[in-house]
Amino acid sequence: MRQVRTTGVAKGRSAAELYPVICDFPRYPELTDAVLRVDTEDFGDGRAGCSWEVKFRRGILKWTEEERFDAARHRVEFTLRDGDLDHLTGHWQLRDEEGGCRVEFACEFDMGIPTLADVIEPIAAQTLGDYIAVILRALVGEIEIQAGTESGTEPGAGPGADRPTAADDGGRR
Numbered sequence: 414m415r416q417v418r419t420t421g422v423a424k425g426r427s428a429a430e431l432y433p434v435i436c437d438f439p440r441y442p443e444l445t446d447a448v449l450r451v452d453t454e455d456f457g458d459g460r461a462g463c464s465w466e467v468k469f470r471r472g473i474l475k476w477t478e479e480e481r482f483d484a485a486r487h488r489v490e491f492t493l494r495d496g497d498l499d500h501l502t503g504h505w506q507l508r509d510e511e512g513g514c515r516v517e518f519a520c521e522f523d524m525g526i527p528t529l530a531d532v533i534e535p536i537a538a539q540t541l542g543d544y545i546a547v548i549l550r551a552l553v554g555e556i557e558i559q560a561g562t563e564s565g566t567e568p569g570a571g572p573g574a575d576r577p578t579a580a581d582d583g584g585r586r
Contacts, residue, residue: 414522415521415522415523415534415537416519416538417503417518417538418517418518418519418520418542419517419549420517421516421546421556422510422512422515422516422557422559423514423554424512424513426514426553427509427514428487428508428514429487431552435489435516435552438451438453438480440552441548443551444548444552445544445548445551446468447467448466448544449466451463451464451465452464459482459484460482461480462477463491464476464477465477465478469537469540470536474497476493476494476495476497476501477493478491478493478494478501488505489504498522500523501523502520502521502522503519503520503521503522504519516553516556518545518549524537
């Protein structure tokens, strides 16, 4: 499994203000050329289905995930339902802190290609971290990306583990 974490601070903004902006997944294709399509389906009870199509290298990755929205905690958790990946789970978490709002994206994934995992998954993790940084800048405006991480497959190194992450790319793809 590969872990990715991207964290940033939006100065002068609040979690209550930014939470609905971050949760507007169908808008993501407007923000980066990497996200081709996002379709959502409301399941009710704070849950939704979200189908994604994103560019990866010379192809397109497709998957459907289930999101669980917790507006009171400013958190979205997601889990893979089906698609081109073998495993995907993670979250978006927004927290107010002195002077602004901390936005965190964290996930754990497995592309399901064991023989190529050491080659493809680090590229996928770096690319995902870069895309998240681009999306955050487009959604939030001014945001200081503090960490955009990719980490390996260490035991117990889930999306909640504190570690450095993949650096942002500073621009739109």
